[in-house]
Amino acid sequence: MRNFTRAILAIAAIAGSSSAANAFDGAVPANFITPVQAHFMPSGEGASIPAGYVSFCIRFVDQCQISANDSIALDNAAWKAINQINASVNDAIWPEEDQKHYGRAEYWNIPTDGLGDCEDYALTKRKELAAAGYPMSALRIAIVVTREGERHAVLTIATDKGDLVLDNLNDDVQAWNATGYRWIARQDPHRAMQWVAVADRPVLIAQGAGDAPTGQLSQ
Numbered sequence: 001m002r003n004f005t006r007a008i009l010a011i012a013a014i015a016g017s018s019s020a021a022n023a024f025d026g027a028v029p030a031n032f033i034t035p036v037q038a039h040f041m042p043s044g045e046g047a048s049i050p051a052g053y054v055s056f057c058i059r060f061v062d063q064c065q066i067s068a069n070d071s072i073a074l075d076n077a078a079w080k081a082i083n084q085i086n087a088s089v090n091d092a093i094w095p096e097e098d099q100k101h102y103g104r105a106e107y108w109n110i111p112t113d114g115l116g117d118c119e120d121y122a123l124t125k126r127k128e129l130a131a132a133g134y135p136m137s138a139l140r141i142a143i144v145v146t147r148e149g150e151r152h153a154v155l156t157i158a159t160d161k162g163d164l165v166l167d168n169l170n171d172d173v174q175a176w177n178a179t180g181y182r183w184i185a186r187q188d189p190h191r192a193m194q195w196v197a198v199a200d201r202p203v204l205i206a207q208g209a210g211d212a213p214t215g216q217l218s219q
Helices: 005-015 051-059 076-092 098-102 118-131
Strands: 043-047 139-145 151-159 162-167 170-175 182-187 195-198
Touching: 051 118, 076 118, 076 162, 076 170, 118 139, 118 151
Parallel strands: none
Antiparallel strands: 043 195, 139 151, 139 182, 151 162, 162 170, 182 195
């Protein structure tokens, strides 16, 4: 999975832009998810488990558990933590493909050397959010296809206001239906070693700033 767009973004950040973590003041804006309000991500049938995830779970058993709660309440504290962890992990890891980094095509890991690809960013964010007290079952790795046609991994967070995306290609936390990605599959919150397909249909319909997500998908 190629994520070298992140390198370009990092260079731009060094050149003068501030990180989202520094800019975020802890307050939740009136329309705080994205200009397109989040929907609840629909799940389909069972999906193939990524081989890299299986290997990861053998090495990191504690990171592949399920928890009682499969969503979080998106309050000020949670919004602040999500934004800060997304930006800080994006800043802490420099993109490098698995073949160059580990000498193999696919190796999911929580890196300790500051290098990693998209799965490594997502797994690191998941670990940090879980350590901060957020339920593991609400923190789900997902596989998508980008607008450029490349397979990519992100961390999704199931909340009571819809599903959010933490992405190493973007320091802004987004609604899943506002990314422009084609969604393939993500972790099943109820079965530790299972994944489910995403019933992917167009959902780019904006709601008013005060409207609660309904979970209804546009056709």
